[in-house]
Amino acid sequence: MIKKLRWKFITITMIIVTILLVSIFVTLYYSTKTGYRQRSMDALHTALKEDFPANNPPPPRREETPVLIADVGTDGTVTITKNRLADTDSSDAGALISLVNEKRKPAGILEEQHLRYLRGNKSPDGRIRYVFSDIYAEQNSLRRQIVYSAVIGFCAFAAFFLFSFFLSGWAVKPVERAWEQQRQFVADASHELKTPLTVILSNAGIMSQPDVVPDEANRLRIERIRAEAERMKQLVESLLTLARSDSGNASAAFRPLDFSFVVNSSIMTFEPLIFEMGKRISYEVDNNIRISGDEKKLRQLADILLDNACKYSLEGGLITVGLTASSGRGAVLSVANEGKALTEHEIKQLFHRFYRADPSRSDVAGYGLGLSIAESIVKEHGGEIRVESEEKGVNRFTVVLPIGDLIEK
Incomplete structure (x- = not known):
């Protein structure tokens, strides 16, 4: 019972630790992912407004994300306004624009190309602007974060397991002491009761003989005493068997x-x-x-x-x-x-x-x-x-x- 109680304590502790670790790492992951996405979308929106006439042009800002800006005219001609993508040639812009049109969403991600895109509305002269940002570094960073979180989580889990293992031993000591005292009491009491019960049964057996107690009514009373003493002896032997089993000292001849x-x-x-x-x-x-x-x-x-x-x-x-x-x-x-x-x-x-x-x-x-x-x-x-x-x-x-x-x- 003590072992079960100890492992139950460890299990509950580790479940709580696991929930906390998972919550922390998931929160960090999605907060980091949201931050990357926000910076990338800011760069895309800034690129979308470049060279577009407007009464309130966006303030200049330091470019942090490599982007590709492509304008598609009314006749389908693709014009590259800016290309800061290291592994993407200007000739690839048409294929990228075709992939964006297939998705039919104004914003999204091209997973295989490691690009995030944003498609603008038609300008007054009929052009449509497509902007792409490189998210390869972002994806790599998120993958590394998952690996680091897994390693840190495993180490933290192992450390907490060892801590809870030793803590559980300290926590269940009062219960173990009380259980041991109870088991010892049952074993000692059962052992001490066996001798008087044996004497009672022995004397009851002798007194139940007709030549010892001639009166039949008295013999019947003695027989009842013997029967109840026999039942008590069986109970005592059962308690003693369980007490020995609890202590691990049961003598089994395998x-x-x-x-x-x-x-x-x-x-x-x-x-x-x-x-x-x-x-x-x-x-x-x-x-x-x-x-x-x-x-x-x-x-x-x-x-x-x-x-x-x-x-x-x-x-x-x-x-x-x-x-x-x-x-x-x-x-x-x-x-x-x-x-x-x-x-x-x-x-x-x-x-x-x-x-x-x-x-x-x-x-x-x-x-x-x-x-x-x-x-x-x-x-x-x-x-x-x-x-x-x-x-x-x-x-x-x-x-x-x-x-x-x-x-x-």
Whole structure:
């Protein structure tokens, strides 16, 4: 949980940093682009008015942008008034004017020629003026700005990532300390409760004998004490299992094993119980699927999923178990049951401790810890577990575990 909280902190920080960096660089880019365009258009408008009779001629200004001025007479003759474009000959003016006329816009850009153009209105003598400005340097400058922004952005992103990584460790320390204290308390309390519970069960077992307590009513009371102590012992063992998993000190004896045998053994154990409950089971388990893991814990995983399916399936409902091997995915164990369809909210909460998807069904035994233990076992084996619910009420738990070599059949 602490790792998830820390990475969530880092993710939020980096999203904010990314938005800020992108906003800054985009703003700089478009402000620079707007400045270049404005200077270029000023040069074009100034060139458009050159040598034109007017009552208020524009004031002289220093020419900053190379321009080409071409006038087209009424007979289509092209006259070059000024040419300051380094790579454009006067003979190219006709072709440029044709490209401008094809665009049918009074102002725009000729991308391939790296030119910005402006077409004026007809003068009193019928001429039309076309002016062109060189924007090659402008385009190069904008491209360099994009590259520099990308490099600076990447370096800034990396620096902020390192900063947020170390900052997150400092920020979650109080939470980590509280979580560790809580985990230690649960582990210590669970461990300390095991001994008195064992003593209670042992003495209750002795006292339930007819020769020790002849009165049947008292023996019944003792049996109830023993039953409740047994339930409490199961709860304590479940809490202790989760506490060990949280601390990373769970003792798992990993070795190559036949996962098919483990699943089949669990099915054989639950099959009579399922029939007694008036429900049905169908299973299809591929043979000789080898994985590396703790056999005891994997058996517990299969038992938890089958027990959950038994508890929450409808009367007469079908429980389906499948185990297949896939080279791309691994060993895939699925347990499905016909029951009440789960909502999206319930699916998200399902693996939380002490959560019961249907609180109204108080007659269902359990504490809401089984699926939490199943999830911890799956994570310990490097796998994943997910839940799917169909509208028809079929709830399916799917476990994917890394697969070992398949035994030749």
